[in-house]
Structures are given as C-alpha cells and as structure tokens.
Amino acid sequence: MSVKFYPRFSRCLDSVKIPRIFSLGHAALFRYPSIMWIAVIYLWVINGLTLLAFGWDKLRAGKRKRRIPERKLLWLAALGGGPGALVGRWIFRHKTRKKLFSYYLFGILGAQAVLIYSLSTQKFADVF
Numbered sequence: 801m802s803v804k805f806y807p808r809f810s811r812c813l814d815s816v817k818i819p820r821i822f823s824l825g826h827a828a829l830f831r832y833p834s835i836m837w838i839a840v841i842y843l844w845v846i847n848g849l850t851l852l853a854f855g856w857d858k859l860r861a862g863k864r865k866r867r868i869p870e871r872k873l874l875w876l877a878a879l880g881g882g883p884g885a886l887v888g889r890w891i892f893r894h895k896t897r898k899k900l901f902s903y904y905l906f907g908i909l910g911a912q913a914v915l916i917y918s919l920s921t922q923k924f925a926d927v928f
Contacts, residue, residue, distance in 0.1 A: 850881030850888060853872070854884075855892050857894060874901070
C-alpha cells in the first residue's frame with residue numbers, strides 16, 4: 801500500500817494574492833518604466849537605512865557612546881525614509897519623548913503624503 805503525500809498548504813498558496821509589483825519573475829516587471837523601478841529600489845534602500853540608523857542610535861544610546869545627531873535622522877526621513885523612521889521609532893521605542901523631533905518628523909511625513917497624493921492625482925500628472 802503506497803501512501804501519497806499531499807501538502808495541505810498547496811491549495812492555500814493559490815489563494816494568496818501577491819501584488820504584481822512584487823512578483824519579480826512575472827511579466828508585470830516589464831510593464832513599468834525603468835525609472836519607476838529605480839524609485840522603488842531607492843525607497844526600499846533609504847527606508848532600510850533609516851530603520852538601521854534608528855536601531856544603531858538606540859544601541860549607542862544604551863551604551864552611552866557617541867550617537868547619530870537628530871539632524872541626520874531627520875534628513876534620512878526627509879530623503880524618503882519617513883516610513884522607516886516611523887517603524888524605527890515604534891520597534892526601538894526611540895526618540896518618542898522628544899516633542900520637537902516628533903513635530904519635525906510628522907511634518908516631514910505630512911509633506912511626503914501631500915507630495916505622493918499630488919503625484920498620484922490625474923490633474924497633477926497631466927501637467928507633467
């Protein structure tokens with residue numbers, strides 16, 4: 801008597817919908833202009849660097865050693881690493897009591913949200 805092995809999760813994987821932008825082996829890769837892929841890779845890198853900078857600064861703060869200045873952390877957020885900065889604040893519980901830093905960070909995030917919204921609307925896209 802032969803026992804056949806059928807993994808239970810094989811049907812579940814078919815039901816998971818992954819956005820086409822993340823499927824690098826798919827034909828959707830060729831539908832987007834190369835400038836978009838450069839922007840996506842840039843945003844992944846800058847957000848990763850910002851997250852690592854927040855973690856590094858928190859580690860250095862715990863050891864009472866030289867730290868990353870707040871100005872550099874804000875510049876990383878302003879260059880596109882705003883979501884990474886928010887995640888870094890949340891994961892490492894870092895810079896949460898600094899009110900002025902929080903105001904600047906949320907101001908940067910608000911400006912980035914307005915920029916993304918304006919770039920994604922049809923009226924703004926027609927101008928360029």
